[in-house]
Amino acid sequence: MTKLKLGPLVDDKPVKLTVELPAAVHRDLITYAAALAAETGGDAVSPDKLVRPMIERFMATDRGFAKHRRSAKSAVSRRETGGGAPQPRP
Template identity: 55%
Template sequence: MTKLKLADLAEARPVRLTIELPASVHHDLEAYGRVLAVDGAQPVPPTRLIAPMLERFMATDRAFRRYRTKTD
C-alpha cells in the first residue's frame, strides 16, 4: 500500500461551502480517493478529501503555525 500523507478521515460537523476547482485538481482528487480505497472498497469521494487535505496542509505549514501562535 502506498503511504499517503492523508490517512484518517475523521467525521466532524460539516460547514457547507461551494467552490470551483480546476478540472485537473478534481481528477487528482478522484485518483487520490481511488488510492485510499482498500481491497476493492468504494473510492473516497473528493468532497471527503478536501477538508482533511487543507487541515493537514495548514498543520504542517510552519509559517502559518508561527503566525497563529502569535495571534491566538
C-alpha cells in the same frame, strides 16, 4: 505502495463551502480517493470528502502558518491580561 499524508477520514458535521476547482484538480482528487481507499482498505470517498482533511493537514504542517497563529494567540493573550510589550530589564 507510497504512504499518503491522509489516513482514514472521520465523519464530522460539515460546514457548507462552495469552491471552484479546475477539472485537472478534480481528476486528481478522484485518483487520490482511489489510492487512499487502496491504502486504508476502505471504500473510495467522493472528492469533496477529501478537501477538508487535505486543508487541515496542509495548515497543520505549514510552519509559517503555525508561527503566525502562535504570534496571534500571544497577542490576544497579552490584550486579555492587560499586558503590553515586554518591559526591558534594568
